[in-house]
Amino acid sequence: MNLVSPLIVGIIYCLLMSLIREPHRRRFNAIMVGGAGAAYLSGGGFGPWELPFVALTAYVAYRGLDSWTFIGIGWLLHTAWDTAHHLKGNPILPFAHDSSLSCAICDPVIALWCFRGGRSLIATIRRWFRPNHTADHVHDHASAPS
Template sequence: MQYIAPIGIGILYALLMSLVREQHRRRLNAVMVAGAGAAYLSGGMGGWEFPFTALLTYVAFRGLESWTWIGIGRLPHTAWDVVHHVKGHPIIPFAHTSSLGCAICDPVIALWCLRGGPSLIGLVRDRRRTEHREPTATTG
């Protein structure tokens, strides 16, 4: 369950973000990347936390106008999650496997972002409309 729940959390994240209208959705996700960059400050990796935070701040800034940059920003955070898990410095100090869960969840969100952060609700709605259309009669 510790490996499957983070995938569900990533999907739930994309679903909840689908409630936010575009332009705002992209910018909110850019802010989330910046927050992810700062999540590990004082996280046990010493001075390495500062360049990492600076890197993700730059990526988040670029993400204000680009879903690709937001998706890219999730990937170094995934690597940083793995480092923290291996070193025994989880993102949530009282939840030993929280960094592992984050490392599994982040690529799910990254894939959604790299696809342009589409509204999952809109995709389902559009698919239902397409399936419920009656085929048009063709004359031959």
């Protein structure tokens, strides 16, 4: 399994989510983490224990409607569940043996972004490449004759 691919998937997820304006971005991500909490229901790897996990992530997702921190917590809960399913040999995608491990690598990337407030990565990248006109403007006035 390639360990870099899940990291890239997490970054791409955050970039795509950056296309959604706030507060819709936070609400949409709360729904996404709630759905992720139910991802293992059809496989039932932990039997009836799947249900309390879904209830917990539903609560965390609900709290995430107003809190990026709760969304981040939800992704970390899903990371733990992914890890447990991987160790048990019950992957999220039955046809892909390492799919739960990949998910457990991807999800903390998303959680970190959430803990940092789910800010637009696109806007951040644009700021990195935007020329600093203020410094040039000050320099031009200093050299101009009075």
